[in-house]
Amino acid sequence: MLHFRKPNLKIITIALGLLSLLGYVGVLMLSWRFNWGEGYEQRPILEYLAIYFALFALQAGVLFLIWKGKLADKWNLGILLGFGLVFRLIILPAHQIQEDDIYRYMWDGKVFSAGVNPFAFSPDEVNMFKFLEVREPELLNTKYDPRQVEDLQRLHDLKWSGEESVRNLERVNHPDVPTIYPPLAQYVFRLVASVKPDSITAMRVAFLGFDILALVFILLTLKHLGQNLHWAMCYWWSPLVIKETLNSTHLDIIGISVLCASLYFLVIRKFLPAMFFLALSVLGKIYPIILLPLYLKEMALEKDPESRELFNWKTPLMNMFLFAGVVLTFYLPFLNIGSKAFEGLRTFTTYWQNNESLFAILMYFYHDVLGIRSPGEALLSYNMASLLSKGTVVAILGVTLFYLLAQPTDPKQPLTILRPIFILMALVFLFSPVQNPWYLCWVVPFLCFFPGRAWILLTGLVGFYYLDFYFDYQEIQSYTKWIAWYEYGPFYLLLGWDYWQRRKLSSTQ
Secondary structure, three states, rough: OOOOOOOOOHHHOOOOOHHHHHHHHHHHHHHHHOOOOOOOOOHHHHHHHHHHHHHHHHHHHHHHHHHOOOOHHHHHHHHHHHHHHHHHHHHHHOOOOOOOOOHHHHHHHHHHHHOOOOOOHHHHHHHHHHHHHHHHHHHHHHHHHHHHHHHHHHHHHHHHHOHHHHHHHHOOOOOOOOOOOOOOHHHHHHHHHHHHHOOHHHHHHHHHHHHHHHHHHHHHHHHHHOOOHHHHHHHHHHHHHHHHHHHOOOOOOOOOOHHHHHHHHHOOHHHHHHHHHHHHHHOOHHOOOOOOOHHHHHHOOOOOOOOOOOOHHHHHHHHHHHHHHHHHEEEEEEEHHHHHHHHHHHHHHHOOEEOOHHHHHHHHHHEEEEEEOOOOOOOOOOOOHHHHHHHHHHHHHHHHHHHHHHHEEEEEOHHHHHHHHHHHHHHHHHHHHHHHHHOOOOHHHHOOOOOOOHHHHHHHHHHHHHHHHHHHHOOOOHHHHHHHHHHHHHHHHHHHHHHHHHHHHHHHH
């Protein structure tokens, strides 16, 4: 009789790590064929996607072993953590793959370091300054006061401080729009610019620091929850997080990392640091502000044993002042230009729409089914159908928030505290008019605590987003409309199936 030895899990773990390592080396090598402004038709987008999906499959293999309870010892955890760090270090010197937000970050940091408010002027205003000064001096002095002219002169000199500086400013996307990035991000940009301006690698190193900070707090939270620490690989091995943070160099990791810190302090009932880090997360990217009522609810339920009051009002009130104080403190240096500090954000909110799923359905309903087609901008919307769609989203999120606030939570079961936060952040992504892949990174840390297979699948499927570029470069845009179906269709089907299965199981018990 033949006897087969059980596979060695350490060997399997190393094999999965080495195969993934080869994948990231492949991404690095392919990235050298992505040069800004060159060879769009020859860009290896399909090859990149093949590697991306292979990396996702390897991560799924690791998560399957964790789900089966095969990976639980410290040795395997150390190996997985080490590989995750190596993956990131390999990506650091790579060229940007189809993303260019980094050029705005570097410019903002230099502007702020030069003592100029980064919200004050768009790159186009800087580019046009010398023309107006020479050819249209009266228009220049009519449009800008002497202090603004002085600032524009400083920024003009900053632009021409070197060949690299000129090139990077020319690569800033939407140059007609002032920056939209909140204060915490601006301070990070400034810090990087003060160390090494015009350096993509320097920015990535800073983002890697935030990335590691997120991992640390995910591990601490998992430990407090009594869960398997290996579930941190939902985040640490995610090709979505690695690509969008260390290759695309998107700033979302700043807000994500401090949100992870905030969640940890919330579950251990340390409300002051929880609220402080939540404020920082909002200052990294605005929309975590929707979580504020859920935080205040937990604080209100934390009663003094000697108090006869039903709710504790002092703790939420004190923390509300802390939240407002932190946000105001960070914003104050930028408010010397009044409402113009929010001009870029207003433009983004009004006009941006990209890769959306549920929001696209709402737009179709209002615009095509009901025939609401009135043109013209209205209340942060570019037309009436957009306004009604955004109003519907706000209503859905509002009703969901009130429902979640009404649900009981138990400090002795911290998952009951985290689940409503996860649900709300997930819905914000799904209903957003802009569902860029890097926005999904905000949901990924929650998958370490709630490893739902539909959401994990979505972190892989969202890679189809980059097909849009390929079809555009090959001038076959007729296929573009099908991309969202491949991205979101399997996800919604699996999400619905899992929900139905859970309901079926609960009804039989």
